[in-house]
Amino acid sequence: MSDPNERLSKLAATFRDLEAYVQQEKVRVIHFGVGAIGAEVVRALLNNPEFEIVGAIDASAAKAGKDLGDAAGIGHTLGIPVAYDPESLLKDTYADVVVHCTGSSLTEVYPQLMSIVAAEKSIISSCEELAFPWVRFPEISQKLDRRAKETGVRVLGTGVNPGFVMDMLPMMMATASQQVKSVRIERILDVTTRRIQLQRKAGVGLSVSGFQQAATAGAVGHVGLRESALMIADSFGWRMDDVSETLEPVIARERRKNEYFAVEKGYVLGLRQAARGLVSGQEAVRLDLEMSLGANDPHDLVEINGSPPIRAVIQGGIQGDAATAAIIVNCLPAIARSRLTGLLSMRELPAIPYFRPRSQQREEE
Template sequence: MDMPVKVVLYGIGAIGSKIARCLLAKKGVQVVGAIDADPEKVGKDLGEVIGLGRETGIRILDDPEKVLSEAKPDVVVHATRSFLDQVFDQIMTCIRHGANVVSTCEELSHPYVSNPELAKKLDEEARKAGVTVLGTGINPGFLMDTLPIVLSAVCHEVRSITVKRSINAATRRLPFQKKIGAGLTVREFEEKMRSGAITGHVGLRQSVALIADALGWELDRVEVGPAEPVVAEEEVRSDYITVEPGQVAGLRQVAKGIKDGRPVITLEFTAYIGAEEYDSVDIDGVPEVHEKIEPCVHGDEGTVGVVVNMIPKVIKAPPGLLTMKDVPLPSATPGDVDVYLR
């Protein structure tokens, strides 16, 4: 492309703001619009809302139709909600306006396993419009699915794959610490689990399905266990929360892909204040593979990286609703975006 890639930002929350700052500084990209429903942000300059320290000339609007019809973006970077039924209409609007979409919606990373009917509709409409839709991020999208898929390339036999992600929540934002129940009693944690205020990690089912699809495994079923509280044995603290002994420091959750009656894919997500930080992949195969990243990759910054780096990959990909296994090999894009579109 001779012209910059035109991008509209859909969702200017914590992650959307980080993505915005990255894209505004990136060569070969022109941010041409911003959408958000928050009345505290609507009408304000994007630079003011994301703490850029300067105005951008881009006003945040809550009218997707107006923004998309006037801006005519090549790509919409979408960062609003986690569940497909919550974002379906938003994605469809982008498709109708002829825009490719890179979304952080966790269920969109492999929507066929959670909501096949909506996924089929998105795929059909994207193909008709000649655009590509991709759900991705650090997790799901890379660490617990794409990375083990790539690592399995050295194996000529694979018996099982185990992936673990362990996060010290003290290094993360306060909303994340609240999301995992830090500082609650066990009873309060269980009540919030029942009410849906705490959901556990969204995306484990999608990551299991993505790995299975890539390896050609037909699973008997995917088992996603409930989020279990991790109870502090001694006082632990972050900049925001002090957790007393006996209180909840965070959570742990496990998902398994069952094939021929045994688990062949096991994903374990752990996040609590004071946790050891690492990302690991262990492949029982020929040859064996044991990979460990210490400390773990920072979730927010990693999500920004994956989303931004996938923009040229999505533009070059065939139309339709795709997953990370369907697009070109992910990589960093440190140069002008035009370099990666040639």
Template sequence: MRVVLWGFGAMGRSIAKALIEKGSFRLVGVVDRSPLLRGRDVGEALGGPPLGLRVEDDAGLIERMNPDVVLIATTSFVKDVLPQVELAVKAHSNVITIAEEMAYPFDTHPEESYYIDSLAKRYGVTVLGTGVNPGFVLDTLIIALTGVCSKVDKIVARRVNDLSPFGKTVMETQGVGKTPEEFEKGVKEGKIVGHIGFPQSIGMIARSLGWKISRIEEERRPIISKVYRETPTVKVEPGMVAGCEHSARAYVGNLCVIELHHPQQIHPHLEGVETGDYIEIYGDININLAIRPEIPGGKATAAIAVNMIPSVVKAEPGLKCMADLPIPRALLSDIKRSL
């Protein structure tokens, strides 16, 4: 199966490695606008032997290479990824993007969703947004767990993760290294955003369970460090911000039915915080799931993007979310068996 990868940053490289390791896919093109990457051999850029495939800055290669799937790892936002999705779809390629807002854009971006869905149906291809979160931990996994319940009253889920491996951009959007006053100012100005994906996860869960959400309330609070912490890109003194405690609550009328929490900080272990993914479902059956440590974000996002390829290729044309497709699973054998 022929695949083009659009975006060769940290996540793009992880996806490229996953594709190459599978052996069932043929990576026929890599697109990235960075002058530092242009012309580099993909294999050498990944720290391995040359593959005879070079990074190009011209997205026109998608039409030239005629891939079955274009994997897009360039941005988090619908407005930025829309032109890239449009180009790939018009080249008659299926699309998988790890843009967080594309995990379930139907409520937050209804006009763009309608356009992408109509375009994909016109060209006979499928478009999917996925990732570890949103796309799995705080939505798809929760939906699957409700399958053993006859009644669900409330869902509470929490993903506690370590930001230490991430770079400068992520640190800035989480407010790491700021004073508490700078953090509050950044939140008001929209520069500190915390987690991207709560409305998408809530929308996917609500649609799956038949809940009509009347409102969503979000809160972002600074995680103030009591100890010195340091990564290659940021230093945090005691009293400064080590991360962001981001939460969202969704209501049906005045009843809170979904609570999602996502505290993210650098080196949480320095203050005895254990990473993990936690899901509580309350109803006729109470479910309490704890995964320790956290499912690793980067590696898991690359894996689920690649693992969903057969399901996307087989799906009916249109814009889909993870709840529309078969349960995600690892591809451990020849993908021909999955098609």
């Protein structure tokens, strides 16, 4: 048997840690997944004194055991080792929110999400299918929602798309319109200088037949258009007949080259993908996405057919990785401090999620 005084000493230390955790003003964050997006979030958090990184997890043997600063390519160490096994770290580390960036498929990341919720920690995830999962994944949604409410935490899927450009942005803009009949969003990205993973997802460098095979296998194409269309329709109270998606290659008319690929004429520069939602046989939601090398006139466009009609163009478009990291970081305070519990979407968050009323701000501010 261990010494009773030793046990009391350890217990007292635990309560001191807990008291410090409850009284702290900073939002304590664990990173689950230190890939391209996860690393971008790490960099964004380091520039914000409101947050404290208290742990990190990654299933990659190449990153597990490394310092988080090295694993995320920060340029210096942070004194935070990257754990391989999430269970003990999630159980033993006091934290408000877990930033989860491991995959796009909800069915694949569901066990990870449930383990985080079981450890009584809230989640912000970049999983695209988690942005609005109730229609396509009703059973998983119900289980996540129920368990999160039992443990008193919140679960949110978000990012630049889905999560903002092709759903929340047009819905917020529609606040200035009535009798909305349809919504159209167009997003055109030039992926020439973007990370290689995104270029591969766009099918850059493939033959046409290779693109078609990869599309059938789910290896190319953007995940999340359907979630955005469903969120928009649900927000307007539209009962859609169907949501259909199309995916086709953008073919090179001349040779193009960038850091990663040399694309010959007749090969694939990228993709065009669209989601179309019908209400009573009429098109109510249209989402058009192009991601390709040298895409002409990159931009984000929102058109709302209402009274008054609204049309807005963001020239150059919103940069995806940096914006996704910014959205996650800006939503952290709302997720950490919200009185809501359960599975949420961006609709349930305040319109300005990073805003803190003056009564909550530090006296020196």
